[in-house]
Amino acid sequence: MAPIKTHIVRIGNSKGIRIPKAILEECHLSGEVELESRGDHLVVRSAEKPRQGWSEAFLVMAQRGDDALLEGDVLIETSWEKDKWEW
Numbered sequence: 784m785a786p787i788k789t790h791i792v793r794i795g796n797s798k799g800i801r802i803p804k805a806i807l808e809e810c811h812l813s814g815e816v817e818l819e820s821r822g823d824h825l826v827v828r829s830a831e832k833p834r835q836g837w838s839e840a841f842l843v844m845a846q847r848g849d850d851a852l853l854e855g856d857v858l859i860e861t862s863w864e865k866d867k868w869e870w
Contacts, residue, residue, distance in 0.1 A: 784805065784806065784809060787803055787806065789801055789802075789803075802827075810827075810829075811829065812827065812828075812829055813829075814829075814830070814831065815829075815830040815831065816828060816829055816830055817829070817830045
């Protein structure tokens with residue numbers, strides 16, 4: 784997306800910028816964000832981390848025995864895989 788110009792606006796005792804909807808959608812930003820200053824750049828990124836909390840959830844599943852495979856071995860080794868495949 785090409786750069787878009789906007790203005791810094793007064794918001795109470797602070798200042799802010801309006802971020803166009805198209806940019807928010809392209810960057811998948813909503814809710815809480817993190818701001819970081821890098822030299823003369825302002826970096827805005829989502830505060831939510833994908834898969835946050837998954838490690839803890841998997842530990843609980845393992846303790847309960849809920850982490851068993853739903854299907855048996857689904858891989859079928861063909862003769863080509865046995866004889867010709869190289870890692």
